[in-house]
Amino acid sequence: MQLKHPELVDLLKQAYSAEKAAAFAYQGHAAAVKNIEEKKAIQQIEIDEWNHRDEVLAIMKQYNVPISKYYEFRFHVVGKIISFSCHVIGWFMPFYFAGRLESGNVCEYFRMKQFFNSLGIKEHDAILYEMGIKEKEHEVYFLNQIKDNKMLPFFEKLFSWGGRKSLNNIDLEKKYPVEQSDSYCKK
Ligand SMILES: [Fe+2]
Numbered sequence: 001m002q003l004k005h006p007e008l009v010d011l012l013k014q015a016y017s018a019e020k021a022a023a024f025a026y027q028g029h030a031a032a033v034k035n036i037e038e039k040k041a042i043q044q045i046e047i048d049e050w051n052h053r054d055e056v057l058a059i060m061k062q063y064n065v066p067i068s069k070y071y072e073f074r075f076h077v078v079g080k081i082i083s084f085s086c087h088v089i090g091w092f093m094p095f096y097f098a099g100r101l102e103s104g105n106v107c108e109y110f111r112m113k114q115f116f117n118s119l120g121i122k123e124h125d126a127i128l129y130e131m132g133i134k135e136k137e138h139e140v141y142f143l144n145q146i147k148d149n150k151m152l153p154f155f156e157k158l159f160s161w162g163g164r165k166s167l168n169n170i171d172l173e174k175k176y177p178v179e180q181s182d183s184y185c186k187k
């Protein structure tokens with residue numbers, strides 16, 4: 001079956017490649033931190049991102065969506081640059097920008113779910129929901145690491161993400177089940 005939804009097709013291709021960028025970035029991030037607990041947590045997040053990439057690919061295959069060579073190249077370069085930069089920009093910024101990035105990624109999966117649902121396809125709901133929630137957990141992890149840092153208020157003002165501002169409307173403390181998650185990331 002072919003997907004008649006150009007926006008969804010593009011989102012799938014982009015997410016597939018962006019997960020690689022994220023995984024590369026976390027390799028650099030994990031290597032750059034000295035604290036063992038932090039290193040382990042970031043390595044686990046890297047594994048989560050590789051798993052997401054596999055899950056997205058499985059969906060793409062089902063609808064004969066090809067991997068984008070352009071996105072693969074672009075996100076490869078982006079991931080490697082971020083990975084390297086983690087060694088030179090200090091401790092705070094890699095945590096901050098990882099959290100901000102994750103905050104945006106949450107809605108990618110909920111938007112995919114909405115797009116599939118608009119085509120009458122419900123079979124990917126559970127996995128897309130699970131991936132969106134996992135990105136939210138990543139966001140919360142990174143935020144918790146920096147929430148008491150004195151640089152956070154300044155960065156929050158500048159980049160519109162932090163303790164008060166999130167780029168999504170999911171609250172892990174009061175989580176909706178998958179069947180009631182339509183209000184997540186509604187524009
Ligand atoms: Fe991911």
Ligand SMILES: [Fe+2]
Pocket residue numbers: 022045049102105134135138
């Ligand atoms: Fe993530």
